[in-house]
Amino acid sequence: MESESRAGRPRASSRETLAEAACELFLEQGYDATSVADITRRAGVSRSSFFNYFSSKSDVLWSGLDARIDKALVALAALGTHADGPAVRAALEPVVHDFAPDPLALALRNASAMGLEQELLRDTGIRHARISSAVAATARSAGVDEIRADILGSALATAVLSSLRVWAEQGAGQASLEQRFDEALHSIHDLPWG
Template sequence: MIDPMSDETTSRSARPSGRPRRSSADVLADAAAELFLEQGWSRTTVDQIAQRAGVSRGTFFNYFESKADMFWLDLDATALGLGEALRASSGTSPVRRVEAALVQLAAEHPADRVPWALTQSDAMGLGDDLVASAAVRLVRIRATVASFLCEAAGAPRGEAGAEVAASALLAAAATAVVTWARAGVRRRPLDQEVAEALAPVTDGLVADGLAGAGHLAGG
């Protein structure tokens, strides 16, 4: 996804609306970013996005269920690999394996794919819609992580310790993503941000025995 504040995006914004372009999720997201900056999130419709991208309304819904899904195009793609990364991870405990998997996914995320929803949220007027769409994703990912923790430790599904650990680990990772996105020219590799954010959380969970569920935390 192209940074909506880049020179390339500016030149594309000057093109006549409706000019045909290659149909893809990236093209639609770029068109949406341009419109959100020009007239705001709430005043931009799906029809306008499709027209700017040069595709039909139906094509939009082939890629996205709603406008809010466009916020997270690249991060959603990275998150799709979470289950496989968890299964392939290694570590001295389930918690350490989650840490390793999250850092691995961060390392695989393309360095130039910075979510514009995090860098341009105020200018686009995203507000509560950004928070709501992020919450939906965090809940879904947390469930995946908690389920893995229970399975890997042979613990009953829904065990409180696993739920606590999953929430803590994902809160740290999400904070790292926001910090990374908003760092601008000081931006470091995403995996470094995620690793540094996760380290004290993971160490704390291990030291505390994961609120009594030591079989999840290991040592």
């Protein structure tokens, strides 16, 4: 059974409507105080509709980035023994390319107001570990020694996530995320691939 929607809000069950409702509530009452039931009530959809799009409340923030990371991990694995610095960077660039402001960007910019500092810190660490591990595995498969592979993985994962955070915190429309990523890559240029 669908909940009654807030006055003035059209009934819809789209991912965007749910994400918008969630972000509104995170700003109004904080992340921890917002339940999935609150989000579905605000969006005017059933609980099952929420779970058609998101696996959890946290997934509202991260699902867009996670889909991009998933594609990058596939691209990294496909490089095999032919991996080198430019190929790895090319596999990671789609994570930041044409990244439109989304719930994650809003959360990064308004972390304090939404009560999300700890949540973002923890969940960013998960994404960092996924990217870092995949880059390190790619480097090892191309013959890079263990420690250097781990350092490269961590550095490149940090470049992706730091550029995203800075871009969002400074206002997503102020500079391109691609430019921020390029700046981040230049800052780690002293870490040679081979």
